[in-house]
Amino acid sequence: MPTSPSRPAPERIVDAAEHLVRTAGFAHATTKEIARAAGCSEALLYKHFVNKEDIFLRVLFERMPRLGGLLTELADDPGGRSVEECLRAVAGKAVDFYLEILPMMGALLVEPGLLARFAEGLAAVGRKGPSEAGDALADYLVRERERGRIRVDADPGAAAAMLLGACFQRAFFVAFGGAAAAQPADEFTAALSRTVWAALSPPPAAPLPAPPPAAPSPAAPPAA
Numbered sequence: 499m500p501t502s503p504s505r506p507a508p509e510r511i512v513d514a515a516e517h518l519v520r521t522a523g524f525a526h527a528t529t530k531e532i533a534r535a536a537g538c539s540e541a542l543l544y545k546h547f548v549n550k551e552d553i554f555l556r557v558l559f560e561r562m563p564r565l566g567g568l569l570t571e572l573a574d575d576p577g578g579r580s581v582e583e584c585l586r587a588v589a590g591k592a593v594d595f596y597l598e599i600l601p602m603m604g605a606l607l608v609e610p611g612l613l614a615r616f617a618e619g620l621a622a623v624g625r626k627g628p629s630e631a632g633d634a635l636a637d638y639l640v641r642e643r644e645r646g647r648i649r650v651d652a653d654p655g656a657a658a659a660m661l662l663g664a665c666f667q668r669a670f671f672v673a674f675g676g677a678a679a680a681q682p683a684d685e686f687t688a689a690l691s692r693t694v695w696a697a698l699s700p701p702p703a704a705p706l707p708a709p710p711p712a713a714p715s716p717a718a719p720p721a722a
């Protein structure tokens with residue numbers, strides 16, 4: 499992986515580790531290969547990091563994408579967009595988000611000790627981990643319910659799980675079988691947001707009652 503030699507060694511090492519984990523997997527991202535890709539010696543690598551796990555944790559904390567920014571923005575002000583348009587924007591972001599983090603999450607799940615250290619690190623800075631995105635989307639939907647734009651009996655948590663769970667499933671299908679194994683992203687996000695919106699949309703307003711029939715005009719008096 500090309501990396502500029504002018505960048506500080508720790509940054510080059512993190513760049514190289516991220517690239518290798520995504521392309522070769524955590525098991526094959528050895529310190530020797532990371533150092534080679536970063537253009538430095540293993541000795542220099544160990545001057546900055548304790549071990550491979552230490553490097554990977556740095557990758558996770560610094561390079562993992564987040565969904566929270568868009569969701570906070572929508573909760574504060576949807577900007578004239580309809581709820582369905584907002585849901586489609588979230589789905590589009592979530593599709594890319596899960597495709598990007600899936601290789602990293604796979605590495606965590608096969609290394610229980612690393613997973614525990616990552617969870618502890620998140621907790622230390624006030625973050626909750628995987629539930630953050632679902633909680634943020636549910637918070638956005640609560641705000642929409644307060645605005646009267648979704649039905650009063652809607653369950654924001656269930657709707658958030660439906661949308662994000664489908665996006666995560668699509669990422670898994672793509673990781674397993676390539677892009678051909680899943681519906682194209684644009685079609686998928688449009689269909690998903692339309693389906694979630696159908697469950698959230700308020701019922702149509704009851705028609706106004708018809709006005710009462712006009713009283714008949716009084717008969718004219720007979721001519722004299």
